[in-house]
Structure formats: C-alpha cells, structure tokens
Amino acid sequence: MKKSKEKSIKKVVKPRKAYNKLVTLRGLIIPVAWDEKGNAVATAISTHNEEEYVVEGFGKGEELVSLIREEVEVSGVVKNEGNKKIIRVKKYQKRGSVSKI
Amino acid sequence: MKSFLVVSKRQEAFSTIQKCFFQKFRVDKAPNKDAALEILRKKRYDFIFIDVEMLRGAEKDDNYKAALQPFWHLYPGIEIIVMSSQAMIREAVKAVKAGASNYLTYPLNPDEVTYVTESLYDSLIVQSELDYLRDRFWHVDFLEIVRTKNSLMKQVFDKIRLVAPTKSTVLFVGETGTGKGVLAKLIHKHSNRKEAPFIGVHCGAIPDTLLESELFGHEKGAFTGAVRRKLGKFEIAKGGTILLDEVGTITPSAQIKLLQVLHDGTFDRVGGEETIAANARVIAATNTDLKKMCDEGQFRSDLYYRLNVFPIEIPPLRERVEDIPFIVEGILKRLNKFHLKDIHEVHPQVMEAFPQYAWPGNIREMENLMERAYILEPSSVLTPESFPGEIFTSESPTATITVDSSLSLAEVRRKGIEDIERHYLQEILSRNNGSIKASAKVAGISTRQLHKLMTRYGIQKEAFKVSKKSELSIPTR
Numbered sequence: 001m002k003k004s005k006e007k008s009i010k011k012v013v014k015p016r017k018a019y020n021k022l023v024t025l026r027g028l029i030i031p032v033a034w035d036e037k038g039n040a041v042a043t044a045i046s047t048h049n050e051e052e053y054v055v056e057g058f059g060k061g062e063e064l065v066s067l068i069r070e071e072v073e074v075s076g077v078v079k080n081e082g083n084k085k086i087i088r089v090k091k092y093q094k095r096g097s098v099s100k101i
Numbered sequence: 102m103k104s105f106l107v108v109s110k111r112q113e114a115f116s117t118i119q120k121c122f123f124q125k126f127r128v129d130k131a132p133n134k135d136a137a138l139e140i141l142r143k144k145r146y147d148f149i150f151i152d153v154e155m156l157r158g159a160e161k162d163d164n165y166k167a168a169l170q171p172f173w174h175l176y177p178g179i180e181i182i183v184m185s186s187q188a189m190i191r192e193a194v195k196a197v198k199a200g201a202s203n204y205l206t207y208p209l210n211p212d213e214v215t216y217v218t219e220s221l222y223d224s225l226i227v228q229s230e231l232d233y234l235r236d237r238f239w240h241v242d243f244l245e246i247v248r249t250k251n252s253l254m255k256q257v258f259d260k261i262r263l264v265a266p267t268k269s270t271v272l273f274v275g276e277t278g279t280g281k282g283v284l285a286k287l288i289h290k291h292s293n294r295k296e297a298p299f300i301g302v303h304c305g306a307i308p309d310t311l312l313e314s315e316l317f318g319h320e321k322g323a324f325t326g327a328v329r330r331k332l333g334k335f336e337i338a339k340g341g342t343i344l345l346d347e348v349g350t351i352t353p354s355a356q357i358k359l360l361q362v363l364h365d366g367t368f369d370r371v372g373g374e375e376t377i378a379a380n381a382r383v384i385a386a387t388n389t390d391l392k393k394m395c396d397e398g399q400f401r402s403d404l405y406y407r408l409n410v411f412p413i414e415i416p417p418l419r420e421r422v423e424d425i426p427f428i429v430e431g432i433l434k435r436l437n438k439f440h441l442k443d444i445h446e447v448h449p450q451v452m453e454a455f456p457q458y459a460w461p462g463n464i465r466e467m468e469n470l471m472e473r474a475y476i477l478e479p480s481s482v483l484t485p486e487s488f489p490g491e492i493f494t495s496e497s498p499t500a501t502i503t504v505d506s507s508l509s510l511a512e513v514r515r516k517g518i519e520d521i522e523r524h525y526l527q528e529i530l531s532r533n534n535g536s537i538k539a540s541a542k543v544a545g546i547s548t549r550q551l552h553k554l555m556t557r558y559g560i561q562k563e564a565f566k567v568s569k570k571s572e573l574s575i576p577t578r
Contacts, residue, residue, distance in 0.1 A: 030269050034406045048266040050293055069411060071263055 024075045025053060025087070026095075029067045040068055045087065053078065053087040060089040071095040103222075104144075106130070108137040108151040114184060117209040118150060121218075134168070141175050148218060150205070153185040153192045165199035167449055173200075174446075180221050184209065238262055240290055245431050246283060251421035257284070257413055264411050265291040270363060272348075272408045273386040275415030277534075278465030281386040282346065284415065289342040294382055297341030300334050304355075305347035312355050314371050323372025335368060338381035348385040348408065349394055356401045363407040383408075418463040422456035425467075429455070432468055433483075436475045444475060447483045454485070454493045461531050461565075523558045526551075527565075535565035 027047035031040030032054060043064050045053045055061040055074075064072070076089040104127040107115045119128045129146075131137035134155045140146075149172060156168040172179055183204040185193035193204035203217050239247050247258050264271055265288045273281040282301060289299045307315050314323075318333030334343055345351075351359065362368050362379045369376055385408045394400035418425075429447055437443060460466055474487035485493060508516070525544075533539040541551040555562070 028263060028267055028269060028411070030410050031406070034403075038402065038406060046267040046269045048293075050266075050268040052268070 021078055022075065022090075023078050023087075024073065026073045027053075027071070029055075029064050029070055029072055031068055040065055043068060045072070045074055051085065053085045056086055056088045060092060061087075064089065064092065067092075067094060103127075103148070104129070104146045105148045105150065105218075106137060106140065106146040108132075108134060108149060108155055109184060110152065111207065114150070114152075114207065114209055117211055118214055121211045121214045138171055138175070141172065145176060147180065148221070149179060149181045150184055151181060153183045153189055153196055153204075156183070156196060157192065165196040165201070169196070169200055182217060182221075238291070243287055243290065245427075245434075246287060248424075248427045249421070250423040250427075251416070253416040254421055254424065257415060260411070260413050261288055262291070264288065264413075266293060268382055270383045270385070270408060270410045272391075272410070272412045273384065273415060274391075274412055275386075275388060276417045276463055277388050278463035279415045279417060280464050281415060282344065284413070285342070285344040285384045285386065288384060289382075292342065292382065294341050298338050299342050299344070300338040300381075301344040301346060302334050303346045305350040309352045312352055313358060316355060317358055317368050317370055318373075319371035320373045323370070327372065330370070333368075333370065335362065335379050335381050336377065340380055341382070343381040343383055345383065345385045347387060349387045349389040349391055349400060353401075356404050360401060360404045360407065363404070418460040418467065419458075425455050426452065428464060428467065429471070432471045433475075436472060440475065442475065442478075444478060444481055444483060446481070448485055450485050451483060451488060451492070454488075458492050459528075459531060461534060519558075522554065523560070526554060526558065526560055530560065530562060530565040533565075535562040537562060 025045050025047055027045040029043050030046045030052075031042070032044045033040070033042035035041050042057050043055045043061075045055065047053070055064050060076075064074075072092050072094050074087065074089055074092040076087040076091075078085055078087050080086075103122075103125075105118060105122060107118050107128065107130045109115065109130075110132060115128070115130045122128055129140065129144075131140055134151070137149065137151070156165055169181060172181060180202040181200075183193045183196040183201045184207065185204060186207050190204075190206060193201075193206070197204055202221050205213060205217060249255055249258065261284060271285075271288060273284060275281055285301070286299060289295060302316065304312065313319075314327075314331065314333065316333050316335060318331050318336055319327050321327060321330050345359075358368055363383065366379050367376045368379050391400055391405050391408070395402045395405050418428075429452070433444065433447070437445070455467075462469070470488060470492070471483070474483050477487045478484065526540075529540045529543050530536075533543065537548050537551055541548045544551065546554075554560075
C-alpha cells in the first residue's frame with residue numbers, strides 16, 4: 001500500500017517566471033520598427049554600455065516615439081523575453097528637462 | 102603671476118597701469134608694435150594694452166584683424182586691450198570687432214583699468230572651465246578636429262558626443278570630401294570599442310561581383326577563384342566598428358545580407374552554411390539621397406530605415422567658412438610634419454579668397470590645393486601664385502558682363518543671355534564635378550541639350566572634374 005502511495009506522488013515543476021526589476025536607464029531613444037510610410041512605431045533605449053531595451057509601446061512608452069534621437073533618463077520595470085530586454089516605462093525625462101511621471 | 106605689456110608712446114598710460122598693479126603683477130612697456138612683438142617672442146604676457154594708432158600702421162588702414170594676427174600667432178589666448186583718445190573711439194570699436202578684448206580711452210582711469218582686466222580674467226576662468234568640461238569628452242588627439250565656430254558643425258559634434266558611447270547605427274550624409282571618414286573614426290575612438298579594430302570599406306570602389314565576399318567573406322569553393330576560406334570585413338571588425346562608405350552603391354544581394362546583420366545581428370559567408378554573429382558597430386556614409394533611391398526602387402526601404410537610425414548631416418565647406426582658418430592651420434601643420442619645408446603662414450590674399458570660393462570638393466579639395474601650393478612654394482608663406490587662378494575669380498556673374506552701348510538692344514540682349522547661360526553652365530558643372538547627367542538634371546534639361554550648349558560655348562566637362570584621391574585613405578590624420 002505504501003509503495004503505491006509513493007508512486008502516486010508526482011513532483012510538480014512550476015514554470016519559471018520572467019525576472020522583473022525596477023531600473024533607471026540613461027540613453028538614446030532609437031526607432032526599431034516602422035510602418036509602410038517609414039514612420040517609427042516602436043522605440044528602444046540605446047544605453048552607453050551598448051545595451052538596448054525595447055520600450056513597451058503603450059502608456060508612457062508610447063510617448064517616447066516623440067523623443068526619437070534624444071537623450072533621456074527612463075525608469076521602469078525590465079523583463080527578459082528570450083535574448084531581448086523589454087522595459088515598461090513608469091517615468092521618463094529628457095536630459096535637462098522636467099521629470100514626467 | 103599675471104603680466105602686462107603696455108605698448109604706447111604715452112608715458113602716463115604706462116604709469117597709470119603700473120600703479121594699478123604695482124607689486125602685484127609684472128608691467129613692462131614697449132615703444133611700438135614691432136618692439137612689442139620682439140618682446141613677446143622672448144617672454145609671455147597675459148594682457149597687452151596697445152594704442153590703437155600703433156595698430157593702424159603707416160598706411161593708416163583699419164585692417165585691425167591683420168594687425169592683431171601676429172600677437173595671436175604667438176599666443177592664441179592673449180588678451181588685447183586697445184587704448185585710444187576720445188576722437189578715435191570708432192577705431193577702438195573697430196579693433197574690438199576685429200577681435201580685441203576691450204578698449205579704454207585716454208586719460209586712463211585706474212578704476213576702469215582694474216575693472217576691465219578683472220572682468221576679462223573672470224570670463225577667462227569661466228571659459229576655461231567650460232572648455233575643460235567640454236573637452237574632457239574629446240580625446241586629446243582629436244581636439245583639433247572638433248574645433249569649430251560654425252553652429253551646424255557644433256550640432257554635428259554634439260550629436261557625435263551623444264551617439265558615440267552607444268551601439269546605434271549611424272548614417273553620415275554629406276557631399277564628397279566633407280570628412281565623413283574622419284568623423285566615423287571620431288565616433289569609434291570615443292566609443293567603448295576604441296581598442297578594437299576600425300575597418301573602413303569603400304563600397305563604391307569594390308566590383309559588384311566581389312562586394313558580398315569582401316563584406317561577409319566566403320568559403321573555400323564558393324565560386325571560381327575561391328581557393329580558400331576568406332574572412333569578410335564584418336568578421337575582421339568583430340568587437341569594433343565598420344564604416345560602409347558610399348553605402349548607396351551596394352548591390353541588392355548585399356543589401357539583403359546587410360539587412361540581416363542590422364536586424365538579426367547575424368550573417369553567412371558566401372557559400373557558407375554557418376550563421377555567424379555580427380558584433381561590429383555599423384557606421385554608414387553616403388553623398389546620395391537614399392530616401393529618393395528607395396522611392397525609385399534602387400535601395401531597400403527596410404534597410405534604409407535601419408541605417409537611418411541616427412542620421413548626421415555634415416555641412417559642405419562653403420557653409421562653414423568661419424572654420425576655414427582652423428582647417429588651413431591643421432592642413433599646414435600636417436604638411437610641415439611630413440615635409441622638410443617650414444611654411445607656417447598663408448598670404449592674407451589667399452585667406453580672403455578661400456571663403457569666396459565654392460569648394461565643390463570640400464575639405465579634400467582644399468587639402469589637395471594646399472599640398473600642391475606647399476610643394477610649389479619657394480618662400481615661407483603660401484602665396485597666391487602657388488594656387489590656381491579660379492580660387493581668386495569672383496563668383497558673381499554680373500561682374501563679368503560688359504555692356505557695349507554701340508550695339509543694338511537686340512544684340513545686347515542676345516549677348517547678355519549668352520553670358521548668363523555660359524556662367525550658369527559653368528557653375529552647375531563645377532558644383533556637380535563635371536557630371537553631365539547630374540548637371541542636366543539640376544538645369545531641368547536633357548543631357549543632349551546640355552551637350553549642345555556646352556559645344557556652343559566651348560565648355561569642356563573635364564575642366565570641372567576635381568581630382569580624387571582613393572577614398573579608402575583617411576584625408577586627415
């Protein structure tokens with residue numbers, strides 16, 4: 001009886017969560033996707049240590065399209081998807097301007 | 102310890118200044134401009150107080166810039182305060198406009214003397230701090246290149262400072278000879294990849310059949326003549342920077358491979374099966390309108406968008422004439438380094454003519470002309486005789502039209518139109534380096550019509566072709 005009980009116990013493996021952390025980045029806003037007319041529709045932050053963080057395209061992140069090729073400081077939550085880093089923007093400010101929360 | 106040199110025949114001027122700074126700073130005097138320059142060659146001074154009459158010279162001309170130049174030649178940072186009587190205030194103001202720091206009027210007021218010198222000294226300190234903070238970014242070897250008075254070039258250097266530490270693709274757009282290669286190297290040397298290779302590829306100079314192999318390498322047996330595996334420029338530039346000059350000339354198949362590099366960060370060698378990770382920072386350069394080429398179907402739009410991530414437009418030399426003295430100085434310094442001659446000056450007539458010339462070949466043309474003049478020049482100053490005559494001709498077409506009142510109105514009208522047409526054709530051929538196709542397009546006529554007009558006016562396209570060096574060699578070092 002004990003052996004059958006032991007056999008029925010299965011090891012449950014929980015799926016690994018994407019690691020989320022709040023960071024502040026400083027870098028250039030660059031375009032990474034375009035529509036048919038050549039207008040940028042998605043952006044990324046290119047940092048001074050040669051990393052790129054793709055910006056989630058809604059909320060505050062959507063506003064960064066108007067700051068393409070400008071230097072910004074961005075705070076947000078970063079998650080990894082494959083070999084890409086994606087940031088959900090909480091607040092940002094153009095270098096030298098007032099913070100936008 | 103600060104030091105002052107007073108250049109004036111008025112003893113009271115020297116006494117007043119000496120009393121202001123007695124025992125604090127060194128105050129010396131000189132009776133005239135030549136004696137002052139002689140003293141300056143032996144000792145350095147921070148401030149010069151000079152009578153405006155002494156700057157005017159024997160001809161009593163008001164070329165104060167030329168009169169002040171010898172002082173700056175010895176000490177570029179020296180502050181020059183001009184002294185004048187009340188009647189000569191206008192001349193003192195002219196001298197200040199020509200570059201003097203300030204002016205004082207006779208009889209000198211000690212408080213005013215102290216105030217002017219202290220104000221100048223304070224602003225010097227602030228400027229030095231600003232320059233230090235600004236120059237801290239630039240490597241010492243490149244301080245000469247980033248020197249500019251032109252607002253457009255200041256924007257260019259600001260953009261370079263912004264983008265250099267990132268991995269973003271940069272696209273330089275500018276006419277031939279504007280220094281795209283030099284600026285690409287400037288980015289590389291101020292990036293995190295400065296210790297890694299910088300590989301320049303002139304895409305326009307490589308035959309179409311060999312371009313892919315040159316950029317991405319090939320495997321042994323990939324095509325006839327591929328006797329062994331060859332590494333492409335992207336592999337050699339691994340960890341560093343690759344400059345793709347004249348990127349608009351690359352073949353459609355090379356465009357696809359370049360798109361793969363920029364999109365996925367990978368590429369394959371020609372005839373290869375292995376996907377290789379590309380780890381080179383891409384800088385592209387072009388003198389053509391890539392957007393227009395996309396509209397005409399000659400360049401891939403998706404590749405253009407990825408190259409155009411951070412575009413930097415470089416102004417032609419004729420739009421930054423205020424930088425000509427800096428550029429001339431830099432070229433002369435380099436020529437003196439590599440040749441045995443010791444020529445340190447350029448004749449004022451040449452320096453006056455340079456900003457008026459169109460410079461279709463931009464900085465490269467200037468380097469070529471100066472090198473030619475340097476070789477031909479027998480004296481220690483580059484004189485007008487060593488330069489081609491077109492540098493000194495007036496650009497205004499109205500200056501060459503003469504009116505013969507003995508002719509009828511119809512004949513004068515015909516002659517006037519012919520003169521204007523001839524000058525117009527010469528101008529557009531000069532701006533397009535003798536290219537018939539480009540010139541016809543600008544003029545809005547067919548190439549056949551242009552040929553007919555050129556034959557009528559005896560114009561040869563060869564006369565407008567600027568001799569080019571290989572673009573693989575970086576012109577300024």
